[in-house]
Amino acid sequence: MKLSDLNNEQLKAVKATKGPVLVFAGAGSGKTRVLTYKVWYLIKNKIYLPKEILALTFTNKAASEMRERINKSIKCDGVTVGTFHSIGARILRKYIKNLDKRYSSGFTIYDGSDQKLILKEIIEELDLNNYKEFNPNLLQAKIDSFKNASMSVKDVQSEANGFENKKIAKIYDLYLEKLIQNNAVDFNDLILLPIQLFKKNKSSLKAYQNLWKYILVDEFQDTNSPQFKLISFLAGGHKNITVVGDDDQSIYGWRGANIDNILTNFKDTFPKAVEIKLEKNYRSTQRILDGAWSVVSNNANRAEKKLVATKGQGERISLIPTGNDKEEALAVADSIKKDIKINKSKFQDFAILYRTNAQSRIIEQIFMREGLPYSIVGGTKFYDRKEIKNVLAYLILICNLNDNVALKRIINFPVRGIGEKTIKLLNDLANKKKISLFESLQFAKELKLRNKQCDSISNFYDSINKFHDLLEKLDCKELFRVILEEFNIEYYYKNNPVEQDRYNNIQELKSSIDYFAETSGGGLREFLQEIALYTDLDDWNSKQNSITLMTVHAAKGLEFPTVFITGLEQGLFPLMRVDDSSDQFEEERRLFYVALTRAMEKAYLLNAYYRRRFGSQSTSSFIQSDFLNEINKDSLKVKKYKSVYTKRIVNSANGKTVKMARTVTEFDDFAVGDMVQHNLFGVGTIIVLNGAGENQKVGIEFKDGLKKKLIVKYANLKRID
DNA sequence: AGTCCTATCATTTTT
């Protein structure tokens, strides 16, 4: 690592070591480089000690990458690199009792599905089962948005008018109460509660301001208001902070991210901020950048800037309109096969991006049939699977006996004769005695239950207690094994023929616990903390030899030599038919910008005129995406794709017609005027085209004046743009 | 209490 690796603007960002710095880092402009070099620079020149530096990211993957890259350059043990949520969790583990005595440091972190279970309980308690507007999904979104806006129950109550809103305020109130009872916090609390702590308890804030004397923030455009508030608190004393981001890549507005944080709020809060723009792009060709810019620059709400490629013009972006979703997938498959054949590229050079996860299915089907290896990132997450949730609930309950959500998940799993009615009786008993649901189990004899049920309940109670006591004595690897054994969990899955997938997932969980125990030496609590904040994206492995399928959101921060953007249709991408000047439409544009700027060399844009939705029999028709009207035409080249998926062939021996599956797919790759490269004859220009597809012939005039007629199939021509 | 069958619904993106 040396300073001469950096360009002027990057250098300026690295050397600004006192006071606030705002870096606009366009796609592929060396954002991560600036961050890692800056940490290296701060430590090497002894401007700050490693332990005085805090680096915040959004994903675990970004955090571990940064840690790794800094580690390669300099000994940096003690630098704190973490996600907003993990740092929030760390602060709370230490100080949550100062905030509210009812909490203890062993709190559980609830994800969306846990939140919904709590809300379901509340809906039942308030007898609102029959109202469609009070469903867990909707209420969870409501509560998240209250929290994103930092609204207390009082704030919501004061704005509530009418039956529905008053009930929602009540539900919010009960929800917060239940979390405290369960000794649990949700994702938003990991940011909000530290803020409350810092307001209430100045000495804890002082402690962190003295600890972290330099703060770096990655992907600043994705911060929401509470996250910005938290940063402002931490940096509020010394104001030594660098934030790096790109307003054009702000794509989490729907989750509360506030693009104004990067556009105006940072400069308002830190008036002396130095502003630096990184506009040199090291990733993509100029054609790709121009195409992406021509769309995103239509946004009104953005900072003025334009990327310049260090790589040169490159090939044009290919636009491939197709008839339907199946044909779209085939066009992708054929383009990949062709590219591999001609350019010797590898499967991992390709990414297929789409707006919604549901679009992956048809692509998967076609790839499977065509024998193309692929891996899907996202979709149903490993730790969201039911069987994993169930097994983990045992571990969570053992750590936090107050966690009713965990208890209810497993009290009758595997089946032990404790049904819904019994649980309700126990719940009433707990309320009457003012004890937790778990503690109520020891008084089950007071209820009118069958002997068998009483035994079952007391066995369960004793076992859980036994493991709770063993918590500090066994490591998580051992503990997990005895738990699987004691509660017959493995046995249940192993002997159930329809549960084999689930059995395998349990095995996978087992090995991930083993791995954790061996590498970090942590206990069960540490393991649970880690996976509570884990996403599948975190272990996406670019080195495996397969084509990557993912949503545009999941692709942010990644790069691929060749990128296919599919489903470019009105209503799909952009997703909703909204006013093209609205904030939502601007976010869709940025999403398109993110998608296109993932490409290093080649980009393909695809749309289908008919698409099947919800797996319905009929297809609905779509018009091309507005983005295809907005995109600069000089960057584009339209390719005609005609799939001959089934072909009727007459058997000359018996005269019968047979249907042949998938013979050839026709591609018009060349046009008159295209420059091409031939292995033997060198560079030439196409002067005439005959026929199409398989048997297309081209007439070429080569540089030395030589004219040749060649068959495309055999000529092995490479187009040069 | 537990099992199996049918009806219904969802598709935006996720730390």
Next chain:
DNA sequence: TGATAGGACT
């Protein structure tokens, strides 16, 4: 299309 919730039956 595929998951899942709720109802009927054992």
